[in-house]
Amino acid sequence: MAQPIKVVVTGAAGQIAYSLIYHIAHGDVFGADQPVILHLLDIPPMMGVLEGVVMEIEDLALPLVRGVVPTADVSVGFNDVDAAFMVGAMPRKQGMERKDLLSANVKIFKDQGQALDKYAKKSVLVVVVGNPANTNAYICAKYAPSIPKTSFSAMTHLDQNRAQALLAQRLGVPVGQVSNVIIWGNHSPTMLPDASHAQVHTDSGLLSVPKLINNDTWLHNEFVPRVQNRGAAVIAARKMSSAMSAAKAAGDHMRALWQGTPPGKFVSLGVISDGSYGAPKDVMFSFPCTVKDRVWKIVPNLPVDDFAKAKMAITGKELTEEKEEALSVCQD
Numbered sequence: 274m275a276q277p278i279k280v281v282v283t284g285a286a287g288q289i290a291y292s293l294i295y296h297i298a299h300g301d302v303f304g305a306d307q308p309v310i311l312h313l314l315d316i317p318p319m320m321g322v323l324e325g326v327v328m329e330i331e332d333l334a335l336p337l338v339r340g341v342v343p344t345a346d347v348s349v350g351f352n353d354v355d356a357a358f359m360v361g362a363m364p365r366k367q368g369m370e371r372k373d374l375l376s377a378n379v380k381i382f383k384d385q386g387q388a389l390d391k392y393a394k395k396s397v398l399v400v401v402v403g404n405p406a407n408t409n410a411y412i413c414a415k416y417a418p419s420i421p422k423t424s425f426s427a428m429t430h431l432d433q434n435r436a437q438a439l440l441a442q443r444l445g446v447p448v449g450q451v452s453n454v455i456i457w458g459n460h461s462p463t464m465l466p467d468a469s470h471a472q473v474h475t476d477s478g479l480l481s482v483p484k485l486i487n488n489d490t491w492l493h494n495e496f497v498p499r500v501q502n503r504g505a506a507v508i509a510a511r512k513m514s515s516a517m518s519a520a521k522a523a524g525d526h527m528r529a530l531w532q533g534t535p536p537g538k539f540v541s542l543g544v545i546s547d548g549s550y551g552a553p554k555d556v557m558f559s560f561p562c563t564v565k566d567r568v569w570k571i572v573p574n575l576p577v578d579d580f581a582k583a584k585m586a587i588t589g590k591e592l593t594e595e596k597e598e599a600l601s602v603c604q605d
């Protein structure tokens with residue numbers, strides 16, 4: 274069996290981590306043969322709660338767990354880690370826009386970027402979940418200059434899963450048969466969920482989702498806003514933000530990075546933009562990607578229609594504005 278890898282989860286006493294830790298510990302993310310040492314980072318007032326989480330991990334009796342390190346000290350939490358789930362941040366409450374969160378959260382990601390730079394393995398893969406995820410990922414990467422920028426990504430996989438589920442529902446097919454739904458841009462209500470290249474896998478081959486749905490009005494006026502606003506809908510119903518589904522998506526995202534994407538399938542990742550598809554350069558923009566040997570590549574040359582281009586410009590502009598605001602907060 275492989276040597277254990279060290280995996281840090283920040284915000285480890287919070288609600289997303291509570292589900293995410295199980296996925297990691299169970300082998301759903303890094304593989305059924307990959308032992309893990311869990312580093313659980315949270316803030317000092319949460320150490321008591323974290324003790325309870327550690328007890329529950331022990332009580333899971335999962336064979337892949339080879340150690341648990343609960344801590345509020347970044348030099349311990351990030352020490353020598355191979356993979357990092359950056360979940361810890363202030364969650365968005367009902368009625369709160371993501372912009373309100375920016376100032377508070379961006380500072381956390383500056384500090385933790387510096388700590389990753391100092392203590393983590395240079396090969397670490399970092400997935401940012403805490404909002405505003407794309408901009409936090411940008412700041413985290415900026416303050417960790419000794420780690421390649423391409424090792425940082427922001428999670429839009431929850432949006433991808435939401436979009437996939439909605440299309441499957443509309444078509445009356447099992448969700449696992451739908452693939453290649455794209456999320457473009459920011460993990461915010463400006464994101465563009467795009468079904469143009471989505472496929473349904475059937476016994477008789479691959480079918481095109483837009484051809485099967487054959488209704489642009491539904492795709493533009495229902496599908497897009499329902500995915501964009503799904504997070505707010507969950508908050509309105511649950512009075513708390515998505516947690517179980519966010520944890521599953523964080524695992525899906527890291528699994529794609531760690532184990533690669535299957536042939537013919539792509540995954541949406543918020544990654545450093547090279548200006549592909551007219552996106553602004555040097556922001557963490559969600560693109561369709563393939564992954565091989567832990568290196569992602571933006572899927573090239575997909576046709577993009579005028580509807581999508583207009584929406585991508587809006588989300589790109591928001592990301593540029595968020596980045597500028599975040600950079601000025603970091604300089605204060």
Ligand code: NAX
Pocket residue numbers: 283284285286287288289290314315316319360361362363364365381401402403404405406428429430431432460514515516519
């Ligand atoms: P919780 O409030 O349940 O947990 C957050 C945890 O982070 C708390 O235990 C808190 O003490 C800890 N924390 C705060 N500052 C920290 C620091 N400096 N270092 C380490 N830990 C720290 O929130 P939860 O519901 O788990 O959500 C976590 C984050 O995920 C939020 O920012 C939330 O907005 C974001 N989300 C992102 C999603 C995405 O798709 N990218 C979707 C789900 C979620 O809304």
